[in-house]
Amino acid sequence: MFKNVRLIFQIAAVFIGTIVGAGLASGQEITQFFSTYGYKSFIGIFICCAIYILSGYVIIDLSINYKLKSYNELIRLVSPGFLGKVTDFITTMFLISGSAIILAGSGALIHQYFGLNKWVGILIMSIAAIVVLLRDTQGLIEINSLIVPSLTIVIITLFLLYVFLYDNTSLTYIKTLSPYKNNWFFSSLLYSSFNVLCASGVMVPLAKEFPKKKIMFTGIVLGSLCLTVLTLIINLLLILNIPYIFQYEIPLLYVSNRFGKTIQFLLLGIIWLEMFSTEVSDIYSVSKTLEQVFKIPYKKGCFLIMAIAIPISQIGFVNLITFLYPAFGLVSLIFLIQCVIFYIKN
Secondary structure, three states, X not given: OXXXXXXXHHHHHHHXXXXXXXHHHHOHXXXXXXXXXXXXXXXXXXXXXXXXXXXHHHHHHHHHHOOOOOHHHHHHHHOOOHHHHHHHHHHHHHHHXXXXXXXXXXXXXXXXXXXXXXHHHXXXXXHHHHHXXXXXXXXXXXXXXXXXXXXXXXXXXXXXXXHHHOOOOOHHHHHOOOOOOOOHHHHHHHHHHHHHHXXXXXXXXXXXXXXXXXXXXXXXXXXXXXXXXXXXHHHHHHHXXXXXXXXXXXXXXXXXXXXXXXXXXXXXXXXXXXXXXXXXXXXXXXXXXXXXXXXXXXXXXXXXXXXXXXXXXXXXXXXXXXXXHHHHHHHHHHHHHHHHHHHHHO
């Protein structure tokens, strides 16, 4: 019994850690996809939660029933034609680019807070990720089981400080704030879609190692609910600090400035650790696919993906998120629709 409960929490932690990467933990993703849409963005976050749970169930069920080993096999199963090949290629490119985004985010964070060269942050992230990746699935579970609870504590602490020290947190006040964009519903669909497709890179191998539907699905539900609460809190903090957050690559650091160096340092550490957990997840996902498709040994694949990601990271943190995420979100949305259709038919 205890072992199953522990496994559920570990799966939830891996799910959260995979999605909460450079963009979400820093506030940049939430700013782009939610905060700029005003108070209706909160509705969008609940829609994301529902999509995470429903699509998570479908992916787990398909993975276990068809004995899938990587996201590549899931895509080929659901979409065996030309569109599937395109989705597979774009997903692989996105995960590699995602790891590059995190390297860029690590560099931006170290530069913004410590004034060091961005390469210091990039190299520290790269070396630490490789060390954990060499432990395979166990390393992925261990690192998320430590990082995700820490993230939750720090974000809730920041939220409570803001609520107790400021009086502009009411829903009535938030409704008076003018949105900068209007199509909040479509933005929510794009955001949840690319997160699900990214997370499938971890969910499919996990379903292979732990082929128990009830435990896997309970873990995904728990992860989705916790992730939703964290996203709601971050979105609230960012909306209340518009337009000032637009000037920062890492908006949450601006929010934490007013609460002193200790809170800022804790948040800084958590942001970096969450970037790190997603870096591990992204490279793990692609390396597992390379192992299945091209028979490249998993550990060699990890080094190969890292060698590709480092040069891509020089494009810049905000530039990568602004242009890459919406494009991949559209491809992911089409894939999720195909997933549901395939599941219903079969």
